[in-house]
Structure formats: C-alpha cells, structure tokens
Amino acid sequence: MLKQTLAQKLQQKLSPQQIQLMKLVQLPTQSLEARIKQEIEENPALLEGRDKSEDTFDSDVTTDTDEREVRDSLEEVNWDDYLGDEDTPDYRTKSNNYSSDDELYEAPVVVNESFHESLVSQLNLYGLKDEDLALATYLVGAIDDDGILRRSLEDIVDDLAFSQGVFTEVAHLEKMLGVIQELDPPGVGGRDLRECLMLQLERKNGSTKVELALTILDSYFDAFVKRHYQKLMDRLGVDEDMLKGAIEEIGRLNPKPGGSSNLSRPTENIIPDYNLQIVEGELELSLNGKNAPELSLSRQYRDMLEHYKASKQKNKAEKEAALFVKQKLDSAKWFIDAIVQRQQTLMLTMQAILEYQKEYFITGDETKIRPMILKDIAEEIEMDISTVSRVASNKYIQTPYGTFLIKEFFSESMTNADGEEVSTREIKKILEDTVAEENKRKPLTDDALAAILKEKGYPIARRTVAKYREQLDIPVARMRKQL
Numbered sequence: 270m271l272k273q274t275l276a277q278k279l280q281q282k283l284s285p286q287q288i289q290l291m292k293l294v295q296l297p298t299q300s301l302e303a304r305i306k307q308e309i310e311e312n313p314a315l316l317e318g319r320d321k322s323e324d325t326f327d328s329d330v331t332t333d334t335d336e337r338e339v340r341d342s343l344e345e346v347n348w349d350d351y352l353g354d355e356d357t358p359d360y361r362t363k364s365n366n367y368s369s370d371d372e373l374y375e376a377p378v379v380v381n382e383s384f385h386e387s388l389v390s391q392l393n394l395y396g397l398k399d400e401d402l403a404l405a406t407y408l409v410g411a412i413d414d415d416g417i418l419r420r421s422l423e424d425i426v427d428d429l430a431f432s433q434g435v436f437t438e439v440a441h442l443e444k445m446l447g448v449i450q451e452l453d454p455p456g457v458g459g460r461d462l463r464e465c466l467m468l469q470l471e472r473k474n475g476s477t478k479v480e481l482a483l484t485i486l487d488s489y490f491d492a493f494v495k496r497h498y499q500k501l502m503d504r505l506g507v508d509e510d511m512l513k514g515a516i517e518e519i520g521r522l523n524p525k526p527g528g529s530s531n532l533s534r535p536t537e538n539i540i541p542d543y544n545l546q547i548v549e550g551e552l553e554l555s556l557n558g559k560n561a562p563e564l565s566l567s568r569q570y571r572d573m574l575e576h577y578k579a580s581k582q583k584n585k586a587e588k589e590a591a592l593f594v595k596q597k598l599d600s601a602k603w604f605i606d607a608i609v610q611r612q613q614t615l616m617l618t619m620q621a622i623l624e625y626q627k628e629y630f631i632t633g634d635e636t637k638i639r640p641m642i643l644k645d646i647a648e649e650i651e652m653d654i655s656t657v658s659r660v661a662s663n664k665y666i667q668t669p670y671g672t673f674l675i676k677e678f679f680s681e682s683m684t685n686a687d688g689e690e691v692s693t694r695e696i697k698k699i700l701e702d703t704v705a706e707e708n709k710r711k712p713l714t715d716d717a718l719a720a721i722l723k724e725k726g727y728p729i730a731r732r733t734v735a736k737y738r739e740q741l742d743i744p745v746a747r748m749r750k751q752l
Contacts, residue, residue, distance in 0.1 A: 290607045294614055295659040298540045298559050305562055308604055314570040314594070315601035318563050384416075384527050385409055391452045404429075404437060405445040408458075416457040416527030417465060418446070456526035463490050469522045481507065481515040493519075496750045541667035543619055545630065552623050552630055556612060564605045570594055614652075618660040619675070621649045626678055633670040636699070640682030640692040685726045696727050697737050704743055709751040 296304060309315050382390070388409045392402060411425055412418045422442045429435040450458040455472050459465030467486050473479050485493050485501065492500050493516075502512055546553045577591035623630055625645065629637040643661070647654045661675040680694040703721055707713045713721070715738065719731045743749070 286603050286607065289603065290610055290614075291656075291659060293607050293611045294656065295662055297663045297665075298542050298557050302559050302562075305564070305608075312597055312601050312604070314567045314597035315604060316565050316567050318565065384414065385412070388412070388449065388452055388457065392448070395448060397448070401445060403435070404442065405448055407433070408442065408445055408449055412449075412458060412527070414527050415525040416454070416459070417462070417525075418458055418460050422446070454523070454526040456523060459526075462524055465524065465526065466519060466522045469526075470518070477511075478514045478518045481505070481511060482518045485515055486519070496747055498750070539665055539672060541672050542615070542664040543666040545623070545666055545668045547631065547669060550631070552627065554616070554619055554623060556616060562608070564601075564608060566598060566601055566605075570598055574598060614656065615660055615664075617650050618646060618652075618657055619666070621646050622675070622678060625649070629678075630668065633668075636695045638678065638680065638692045638694045641679050642681065643679060683727070683729065685728075691727070693737070696722065696729065697741055699725060699727070700734065700737055701741055701743070704738075704749070707749075709749065712746040712749040714746045 293301065293304070305317070309317055389406055392405050392409070397405060407429065408418070408425065411420050422439045425442060426437060426439055429437060446458055450468055452458070456465040456469040459468050463486055467483060470479055470483050470486070484505065489501055489504060492504070498509075498512060501507075502509065505512070507515075540557065540559070542557050544555045544557065546555075574591065574594045577587060577594065580587060622641075625641055626637075626639060629635070629639075643654045643657045647657045650657070661679065664675050665672050666675055677694075680692045683691055683693055683696065685691050699722065700718060703718060704713065715731045715734045718738070719729060719734045722729055722734065738745075
C-alpha cells in the first residue's frame with residue numbers, strides 16, 4: 270500500500286569548489302606549480318599572468334606627433350629604388366637570419382645509467398663466454414640496490430632451472446660471483462655486511478692496520494659488532510691504540526656500496542613554502558612567490574560568451590559552444606578563487622603558529638618550543654582540525670635558523686616537576702644534548718638518562734626515554750661505545 274510521509278533529516282555535502290580547495294591546500298609548492306600548469310593546459314579559458322589582449326593603448330595619445338610624422342614618411346619610401354644588387358644585405362641571401370658569429374647551443378640530453386646497468390657494462394669488458402656472461406648478468410639482477418647479494422646461490426640455481434631452463438651448479442655461480450666482486454664500486458656482490466667490508470679491505474694495501482681489521486672481521490665479527498673491545502684486545506693480543514687504528518680503518522668502509530654510486534637516484538630539493546625574517550625584533554612572514562601565481566580569465570573566451578548571449582537566434586551548435594565556453598570560464602574562475610583562498614588559509618594558519626611559538630622563532634632556542642597540537646591552532650583560526658593538518662602537511666618554512674618541516678613544531682605536552690606543561694620536543698633536545706656530551710668510553714644507559722632528566726626537572730620513565738631515543742635515531746649505550 271502506497272503512503273505519503275514527511276521526514277526531516279540533516280545532510281552535509283561538500284561542493285566541488287570546496288573539494289578542490291581542500292586538495293589545493295594540501296599541496297606543497299612544487300606540486301602546486303605542476304597542478305597549475307596542468308589546469309592551464311586543460312582549460313583554455315585560464316591564463317597565467319595578465320591577458321595581453323587587455324594591454325591595449327591609443328597610439329595617437331602615446332606617440333608624439335613629430336615621431337608619428339617621421340614614421341609615416343619612412344613607410345612611404347620605397348627602399349628598393351635605392352638599393353642595388355651589390356647593396357643587398359647578407360641576411361637576404363641566407364636561409365636563416367642567424368649571424369655567422371652566432372653559436373647554436375643545444376641543451377645536452379642527460380642519460381643516467383643505473384647501478385645495475387653499470388655493473389653489466391663492466392661485465393661486457395671482461396670477455397666472458399656467452400653462457401658465463403648470461404649467468405653473471407642474472408646474478409647482477411639478484412643484487413639489491415645497496416650492493417649486497419642476499420639470495421643464496423642454491424636458490425638462484427633453482428630459479429635458473431625453473432624460470433630460464435638453464436642448468437648450472439653452485440660452484441660455477443661462485444666463480445661468476447667472484448668476477449662480479451672484482452667490479453666497481455668495491456664491496457659489490459658481498460653476501461652479507463661482513464663479506465662486503467672484507468672485499469673492500471682486500472683491495473687496500475696490506476698494512477698492519479688493514480691486516481688486523483681483516484682478522485677482526487673474519488674471526489671476531491660478532492665481538493666487534495657488540496663492541497666487546499676488551500675481549501678483542503685479549504684475543505688478538507694487541508693494545509688499545511692498535512685496536513683503535515683497525516676499527517678506524519673499518520669505519521672508513523662503505524656498508525652500502527650500491528648506494529655510494531654516482532649513478533644513484535638524484536636528491537630532491539626542498540622548496541620552502543614560507544619565508545620568515547626577523548626585522549627589528551618582529552616576525553615578518555611571506556609566502557613563496559610560486560604559491561601566489563598571477564592567473565586571469567581569457568578575454569577571448571569572455572568575448573565569445575558575450576557574443577553567444579547577444580545572439581538572438583541560436584542553433585544547436587551555438588548552444589553547445591556557449592555551454593562549453595561557460596563551463597570553462599566557470600571552472601577557471603573557481604580555480605582562481607581556490608588559489609586565492611589557499612593563500613589566505615596558508616597565511617592565516619602560519620601566522621597563528623608563529624604567534625603561538627613566537628618565543629622560539631625570535632630566539633631559535635628549541636627548548637622554548639611550547640607544546641602545541643592541531644586543535645590549538647584550529648581553535649585560534651576557527652577552522653577545522655583537518656584544514657590545519659592539510660596546511661602543515663609536507664610544507665616547509667625557511668627561517669634564520671634553517672629550513673624546517675612545519676609539522677615538527679607540533680608536539681605533545683608533559684608536566685615537569687614544577688607542574689608546568691612542557692613540550693616533548695624540549696625533552697628530546699635535552700636528551701640529545703646529554704648523549705652528545707656523554708663519555709663515549711662509558712655511554713649512559715637509558716636508566717642513567719632517565720635519572721639525569723629527573724634531576725633537571727623532567728620525571729619520565731625509562732621506557733619513555735627509550736622511545737624518545739629511538740625517535741632521535743640514537744643507538745643503545747653499547748652501540749655508542751668508543752675507544
């Protein structure tokens with residue numbers, strides 16, 4: 270049975286413009302630049318900079334009368350009557366307008382060879398048989414990006430048999446691996462860290478330090494890794510200076526020979542989204558110029574839309590064209606508005622962060638950083654927490670003290686011995702300084718670090734110290750021990 274009922278419900282929907290704004294807010298400077306270029310390519314009604322068609326002027330007003338008369342008189346002259354064949358300029362007889370002194374410059378095409386391609390290129394110079402070259406090339410493909418071969422030769426023999434239909438023996442692969450281990454960079458093809466380091470030492474001159482370092486890696490690797498230096502001196506019968514020299518020799522080696530190649534991935538540069546300067550004790554914040562591009566609507570498309578509106582009789586094709594032009598103009602306008610709103614949101618949020626952490630940004634002292642969470646800034650600027658998170662995501666600020674990720678300024682709070690709330694960033698800085706100043710012969714344990722922090726007014730547990738130490742990439746006390 271059909272019934273008619275009345276119901277009331279509350280719905281919240283995001284408009285396409287709001288979705289577009291949220292996506293633009295989240296983009297860092299480099300991604301925003303690419304996004305603007307993409308939008309300009311896809312939308313012909315959107316232009317970068319001002320529309321040049323609008324820069325019209327009246328030549329009668331801007332041109333002086335005498336200059337105009339001279340120009341008109343020059344235009345009336347037929348220069349062909351005054352120039353003979355012998356007076357013909359050289360440029361007219363050439364196929365282009367380049368001078369003979371001009372240098373044609375073409376940008377070189379840079380082709381980077383990968384780490385594995387470099388190894389294969391070196392193998393091709395060894396004059397191996399086709400079968401051996403194929404096996405060696407397959408082994409190169411099994412080497413990890415850091416230059417270590419972690420797969421066992423037995424597994425590779427099985428792979429060759431099942432996937433390639435090539436039957437060989439482990440001894441033959443051992444021989445081919447020996448060839449690979451002779452390639453550059455030194456240490457490539459080692460099956461573990463120990464073998465990788467030994468391969469590098471074997472290429473050095475046979476000095477006493479090198480021989481002792483080889484003995485340590487070959488026979489006492491576990492004791493060396495665990496830094497049992499007294500045990501090593503007793504077993505090897507050497508004094509502290511000799512052991513220290515050998516350890517320094519090992520410390521100069523590269524544990525990741527593949528990563529040391531000049532052919533490795535290029536480093537991505539960081540472009541700061543904000544620039545901060547301190548002028549007469551006051552903070553001056555500005556956006557990176559690429560975050561505030563000048564965009565405009567195409568004058569040609571606006572004239573087209575006006576033309577279609579003024580047309581009284583419209584056929585189907587004109588209606589479709591008018592609809593297309595209107596959609597492109599609306600899309601361009603929405604995009605420009607979204608860029609402007611993005612700039613305002615970024616500046617408003619960062620200004621609130623600067624005000625909240627003003628003491629730190631004035632002094633540059635990390636211990637002055639106040640505990641701050643996303644909610645604090647969201648309440649200050651009266652926006653949603655997700656908006657603040659998008660603003661802080663993957664964005665950097667350039668300050669007189671360096672370039673920092675904005676999210677680094679957000680931290681949780683802890684209560685010190687005086688009952689005051691302090692930032693966990695402050696505690697981490699004190700922990701980092703304490704470890705840097707410790708006696709490396711007897712490094713401080715986590716319990717000792719917790720006791721020192723407690724003396725300084727930060728009562729935190731040992732497990733919390735261990736968590737902060739791991740976040741700072743500081744190894745345990747045993748691994749920080751030095752001679």
